[in-house]
């Protein structure tokens with residue numbers, strides 16, 4: 442039986458093997474491993490792509506959040522409100538700078554719910570951190586209005602959002618800073634770990650530049666305590682190459698999402714994500730194609746028997762359910778969502794035929810259950 446993997450990691454390289462081999466050999470032959478021209482070029486290309494003043498490659502998307510939080514001065518005594526529907530890295534970064542992550546519900550669109558955020562604001566709240574999940578940007582107007590009303594800053598975890606837009610503006614560029622992950626399975630994936638921080642603020646940019654490289658300034662003089670969190674030059678070279686084709690990759694993801702939506706609409710047991718052309722306010726780029734399904738576990742088992750690999754995001758656990766970390770908050774909407782959500786294969790190498798096969802098997806499953 443043919444197996445359709447959830448994410449075919451080796452295809453990241455093999456679909457473009459000749460060109461990528463050249464890129465990597467060139468870096469090796471020049472011995473250009475740390476902070477070389479590819480890093481500078483990538484920072485410039487990424488900033489231009491996102492329409493933001495400054496971009497900095499760092500070691501991974503988690504470091505990006507930690508460094509961003511430090512750069513804006515969030516620390517002990519501060520609270521940051523973020524969705525429980527996120528990867529642990531978002532909350533852990535807040536904890537690791539000494540602040541408190543305050544978890545909020547997701548709304549019907551699975552994104553941070555502004556009304557729930559507002560209930561959780563206290564005198565200690567410093568920032569609201571929307572997470573641009575699954576390649577969709579939150580309704581930033583509503584979140585910004587809440588932030589403005591209470592004098593809070595917006596900071597964005599756009600690890601999963603590169604290329605997505607809200608009203609024409611890129612995810613990651615709304616707040617004091619935004620962060621991206623280049624983990625291999627991300628929209629723009631490198632061949633290991635990688636991340637970036639972007640900002641339009643010159644002072645924050647200056648602090649990020651110091652924090653990510655041992656506190657060294659342009660002359661190499663250490664003027665602050667800093668981390669070693671540099672994007673590898675090899676990864677920067679790979680990302681420079683991949684960024685050139687990124688818009689084609691996004692177009693392919695949007696086409697796959699449209700195909701899934703057209704094929705699955707009408708199955709009343711499913712709730713589908715908005716299709717790519719349904720909503721001019723949101724430009725969605727489908728990092729993931731996440732559905733809600735009745736009898737979700739049985740559906741996954743049936744698809745698995747038929748060679749179709751699916752996953753439940755964050756291994757099925759929203760952050761507030763990690764009681765060992767001290768969370769006591771009840772978030773019933775997020776709990777319910779996690780009993781129903783699952784992700785179908787979504788990547789740039791899956792074929793239309795494979796998508797149609799998956800659609801067919803989902804129809805078969807619900808017909809068999811009648």
Ligand SMILES: Cc1ncc(COP(=O)(O)O)c(C=O)c1O
Pocket residue numbers: 501502503504527528530531572598600601621622623624634635636
């Ligand atoms: C929403 C979110 N935040 C943060 C991260 C952390 O990124 P990284 O794995 O590059 O550290 C990820 C990626 O795994 C993520 O999906």
